[in-house]
Amino acid sequence: NFDFSARVDRVEPSATLAISNLASELEAQGEDVVDLSVGAPDFPTPENIVQAAKDAMDAGHTGYTSSNGIPELKEAIAEKLRGNGVDADADEVIVTPGGKQALFETFQTLIDDGDEVVLLDPAWVSYEAMVKLSGGSLKRVDLAPHDFRLEPALDELADTVSDETKLLVVNSPSNPTGGVFSDAALEGVRDLAVEHDIAVISDEIYERITYDGFEHTSLGSLDGMEDRTITINGFSKAFSMTGWRLGYLHAPEDLISQAGKLHSHSVSCAVNFVQHAGVEALSDRTDDTVEEMREAFEGRRDMLVDLLAEHDVDVAVPKGAFYMMLPVDDDDQAWCEGAIQDAKVATVPGSAFNAPGYARISYAASEERLREAVERLAEHDYI
Numbered sequence: 507n508f509d510f511s512a513r514v515d516r517v518e519p520s521a522t523l524a525i526s527n528l529a530s531e532l533e534a535q536g537e538d539v540v541d542l543s544v545g546a547p548d549f550p551t552p553e554n555i556v557q558a559a560k561d562a563m564d565a566g567h568t569g570y571t572s573s574n575g576i577p578e579l580k581e582a583i584a585e586k587l588r589g590n591g592v593d594a595d596a597d598e599v600i601v602t603p604g605g606k607q608a609l610f611e612t613f614q615t616l617i618d619d620g621d622e623v624v625l626l627d628p629a630w631v632s633y634e635a636m637v638k639l640s641g642g643s644l645k646r647v648d649l650a651p652h653d654f655r656l657e658p659a660l661d662e663l664a665d666t667v668s669d670e671t672k673l674l675v676v677n678s679p680s681n682p683t684g685g686v687f688s689d690a691a692l693e694g695v696r697d698l699a700v701e702h703d704i705a706v707i708s709d710e711i712y713e714r715i716t717y718d719g720f721e722h723t724s725l726g727s728l729d730g731m732e733d734r735t736i737t738i739n740g741f742s743k744a745f746s747m748t749g750w751r752l753g754y755l756h757a758p759e760d761l762i763s764q765a766g767k768l769h770s771h772s773v774s775c776a777v778n779f780v781q782h783a784g785v786e787a788l789s790d791r792t793d794d795t796v797e798e799m800r801e802a803f804e805g806r807r808d809m810l811v812d813l814l815a816e817h818d819v820d821v822a823v824p825k826g827a828f829y830m831m832l833p834v835d836d837d838d839q840a841w842c843e844g845a846i847q848d849a850k851v852a853t854v855p856g857s858a859f860n861a862p863g864y865a866r867i868s869y870a871a872s873e874e875r876l877r878e879a880v881e882r883l884a885e886h887d888y889i
């Protein structure tokens with residue numbers, strides 16, 4: 507009988523677990539489940555990246571690296587960020603095993619017990635858990651009544667933040683909504699952050715997956731944001747590298763030296779040959795493959811929106827990432843459990859993202875499977 511820390515007691519296991527357990531159970535019984543619950547691209551990692559990892563292993567890049575990352579990758583990341591208009595230097599980067607670790611280190615570095623953190627709902631599940639683990643207190647602004655757009659919610663955000671607010675988290679393109687914040691919305695965030703001296707995490711992990719010709723704007727590129735933005739990014743989504751575990755954070759150097767302590771005492775460094783593969787991923791040799799994946803996601807989005815419309819289901823049309831929020835019953839947990847049991851379609855309850863009344867669909871699945879999912883949901887009266 508262990509006496510567990512208050513820290514771990516404060517958080518729940520991921521709410522998506524119940525659904526994936528159910529899906530696995532059904533599959534073990536021989537059922538064909540259309541799994542639209544996963545947040546991972548369904549494409550193989552581009553071949554040139556795989557080859558770069560093999561080459562790096564053959565070349566003996568298998569030991570520890572310097573804690574914050576190999577110089578070639580930190581430089582490639584800084585150059586990439588400069589392309590986004592962020593004034594970045596290689597010394598302002600920590601390479602992490604996944605964007606998740608970069609976020610975790612950031613919260614741990616900035617947040618003490620009781621410090622106020624503001625989230626924009628629906629928010630990715632792990633933000634809340636990470637804030638709780640760091641001892642922070644949460645305030646939230648709900649974007650659901652505004653079709654998941656930030657611009658119409660800026661007044662509410664202004665009413666929520668104050669000089670007491672330490673940190674605000676912005677995630678565009680968004681998991682779970684697929685929403686992409688307009689430049690005007692980002693400027694609104696900037697104005698409030700400057701007025702109240704708030705640090706802002708900009709989680710840009712879905713930046714390469716945007717639609718309708720939309721160009722991603724990095725929050726850290728806005729005047730007034732350079733000294734208060736922590737830019738989070740990673741390789742999982744853009745390059746279909748979820749299992750490789752590679753991400754990074756960029757921030758002013760004082761934050762990097764503090765977060766670097768956590769980094770060196772916890773993970774030591776990201777995997778050596780994976781970092782070499784990361785250099786290849788960021789090269790222009792991967793651009794065509796990334797574009798092919800982006801186009802495939804956009805095609806699926808269009809198809810799903812049309813199919814749902816045929817069943818009189820209106821969704822907020824996603825402008826990025828590969829998720830959409832399906833309006834369902836108030837009891838979204840029951841809806842999702844029913845949908846998987848009856849229709850054998852797995853989705854994630856909106857409650858997991860503080861958005862009851864919705865189910866998150868991930869369209870990282872083939873058009874054929876997506877069609878099958880909609881047909882089954884309709885057949886069993888879930889839509």
Ligand code: PLP
Pocket residue numbers: 545603604605606607630677680681709711739740741742748751752753
């Ligand atoms: N941020 C968001 C919004 C995500 O959806 C995810 C993954 O699901 C991550 C960060 C972390 O991804 P990774 O740790 O694989 O880089």
